[in-house]
Amino acid sequence: MSDPKKTGGGTAAVADRPAGIPETPQRSVRVVMLALMITMLLAMLDNLIVGTAMPTIVGDLGGLEHLSWVVTAYTLATAASTPIWGKLGDMYGRKGIFLTSIVIFLIGSVLSGMAQDMGQLIGFRAVQGLGAGGLMVGVMAIIGDLVPPRERGKYQGMMAGVMAVAMIGGPLVGGTITDHLGWRWSFYINLPLGAVALAMVTIVLHLPKRKGTQAEVDYLGAGLLTLGITAIVLVTTWGGTEYDWNSAVIMELIAIGVASLVGFVFVETKAAEPIIPLHIFRNRNFTLMSVVGFMSGFVMFGAVLFLPLYQQSVQGASATNSGLLLLPMLLSMIVVSLVAGRVTTSTGKYKIFPVVGSALMVTGLFLLSRMDVDTTRFTSGVYMAVLGAGMGFLMQITMLVAQNSVEMKDMGVASSATTLFRTLGSSFGVAIMGALFTGRVQDEMVARGGGAATAKSAQLDAASLAKLPEAAREAYQFAVSSGTHIAFLVGASVGLIALAASVFVKEVPLRGAGPVTQQAEAV
Template sequence: MSDLKTATGTGGKAADRKPKREPQQRSVRVVMLALMIAMLLAMLDNLIVGTAMPTIVGDLGGLEHLSWVVTAYTLATAASTPIWGKLGDMYGRKGIFLTSIVLFLIGSVLSGMSQDMGQLIGFRAIQGLGAGGLMVGVMAIIGDLVPPRERGKYQGLMAGVMAIAMIGGPLVGGTITDHLGWRWSFYINLPLGAVALGMVTAVLHLPKRERTKSKVDYLGAGLLTVGITSIVLVTTWGGSQYDWNSAVIMELIAIGVASLAGFLFVETKAAEPIIPLHVFRNRNFTLMSVVGFMSGFVMFGAVLFLPLFQQSVQGASATNSGLLLLPMLLSMMIVSLIAGRITTSSGRYKIFPIVGSILMVAGLFLLSQMDTGTTRFTSGIYMAVLGAGMGFLMQITMLVAQNSVELKDMGVASSATTLFRTLGSSFGVAIMGALFTGRVQDEMVARGGGAATTASAQLDAASLAKLPVPVREAYEFAVSSGTHLAFLVGASVGLIAVVASLFVEEVPLRGAGPEPVADAAG
């Protein structure tokens, strides 16, 4: 009788579920498309706007405030990331994600309508607030919809979006600015955002979640915002607008340390902390935070200095700066796809952060060996090695971090991992940038007799060609020496990621999550 019951009951249920499997998978693919469009919005923006900045300054003036157009956006994004993640955990992922998209689009419209540099800076901050929710929202929703064991299938897709943004951003930005005007570098977000809004609203259905009755931890959010803002300002201003030992930098460091210390204390008392400290008791989560920080440090440093080296030393055109990174980006995308497939089929992942970290360090060391005689082909091989390392690391850090927490903390895990990567990029650009600038200065004094200043770090190939031969050769050597030092330090710092990866424990990936509820809005 029990056998008959099993055959007609359980078997019947299985049969009932089977026809739904394909539509459900199709629905996830449609949702993933919408999420990738939203991710593309966040990634493209700075790259497009960066290309349009010379034209914007020429129209609006305010050259002295130029850096704030980027800094305001970066600050708002970094400070709001953990808050968006926690709000999604507390009040539902879908509504919070849609809100972030709307806020980003409002900021885009206002930025495009700016009449002076002050307005543009303020509106860029609004845009940055929305961008903070875009990235963490995408990662957390994927964490809700797709079990960790199955998530590897989509790693290549996410790496592909990053490659498209980095290659296409400067090209799209230049084309839009030349033919439509700089304001369309912001308005271009509207059609993409509208498609993402429509698709997410129509097809995203998340599991019902019990809403918390606790209040938002406003004090913790405020202290964390002040702390992150101080850190980003220190890394942005230190060594450029202010000396590292200046009063302003020292005050910012003191404010940052005090705010973060206060934040840690408040989080131990709050009913719903912005970042629950208990997640750091999980060894894998903490280790992935360290690896994420280091990968951010390396990734953005490489993206900053590789085009500069190829333009200044190898004579490449600045217009095609995104294409210069193609060997690294293609390698990253292909390796990420392969690693994702293997993770999905085997459920094993520990080897990937180890191999990825080693390749990352190896790639940085090879790049540090470039000099004025290095060909583009050779530098492309070196970039491909670095890209392979990043391909093993970029998505696996998020995957392991999300697998290390309960489903109710998915937003926290996503936002914390994103935040550590963002802070790593800030430190990487600041430290590697300071070392690079200092070395270029020293070499130009020694070889160029001071004929070219650090401002010449912005010279493109055409401008360099107009310099006297001795000065140009001295500058090329100085840039080569600067990148050598920056990448060598990056390789040394990357060893921390290698050590952290060795201690990762291979915890089985969750193979199934809760069934999506078709009539729930999330």
């Protein structure tokens, strides 16, 4: 019998490699991972860069009344197509479907950059979002195919780093491109990155070709799921902003969403190849990780929205460096994610991480809810670091446990379902925390007589804020700090649900066990 120590870690990959998937040399895996990280960067950077360019876009194309649809169309298309991309990858082969999603994303980017009016831009952003729905799912599913769960922790820090680079660099890159090259290049910038990713994936990634299944795609299920997701995203996007929460439009959307999802569940029980096989939810760990993913998405995107707003409005920070304001949270997230990944790889243990991560997330949000007009930047930075540590424990562990809980044939739908729950969580988080924030700001402004500044001025930067009369400025700063208090307090309450779910996770051995276990099994 060969000495497992001489295998250099490759044994784990072979032990759990499904039939038909060849062993991939470690060097090739690293090259493929580089291509996948570039693709992740494409998906994460887009909205951040475009968001910075939006004022210039509106000034050039007009159509201010349709501004929100530039983001909404992209978000809707991404969320609705996510589970479909995952299922198509399972049915027809991961590589071809992934390359197709990249090409569609790049086509949407080119068309968006060529848009001549706001209507065209909204339509082309939907095309771009359609491709984006397959980017993250493809990345996660391909990693699931290539790297056993036990070995995947080695790459967690890389994925956390990509997220941090996107959040910090997105606004800075977007502002620089818009100022020096014009807003159209905020879309064209995707082309060189996408071309590199396409070339590297095409040349280096080798996965077995799958024969198309004889069963037809579950078109009815896909349609019902798309309709349900669309209704949910529109409710969270429009509720409290475009329409009152109790308005007829919101009530109708809620009814459509509920009816569609109930119909979807019924159809999935009958379909030969369901878009999301319901049997994966019979696995306790998968269901619990879906809950944790939803709650962490709820919290994280709410924090990313309100922390820069608080630091700009209350602490007087510059809006230009808004990405840098999140540095304590992002650095903490990267370091913790890297450590958690290494420990998971070396020990195979992971249950402690979602429990500790959820607890730190709740603690960090509670601390952030205590910020007021006198809180220093150092203190808020410490609070953000606590929250970042919690997110670092949770960010990749949720996907890791979810993928480890399903068979290899369901890797795509497991990845897409987990991504979808996190996306929907972010939509709910931004909507609910945003509504509570706006309501509290309005109430405090009325109570303190700050009539010179309204809730609409919640987007004031430090320079504009300085032009307000002193009384109005102080009232506004107090109102914003009060608004962030209630928003983060709600986030902490939601985090308790994630903590409760994490406690019930069962420690199931990760596929790709260590050499000693493999040797015993072989004997």
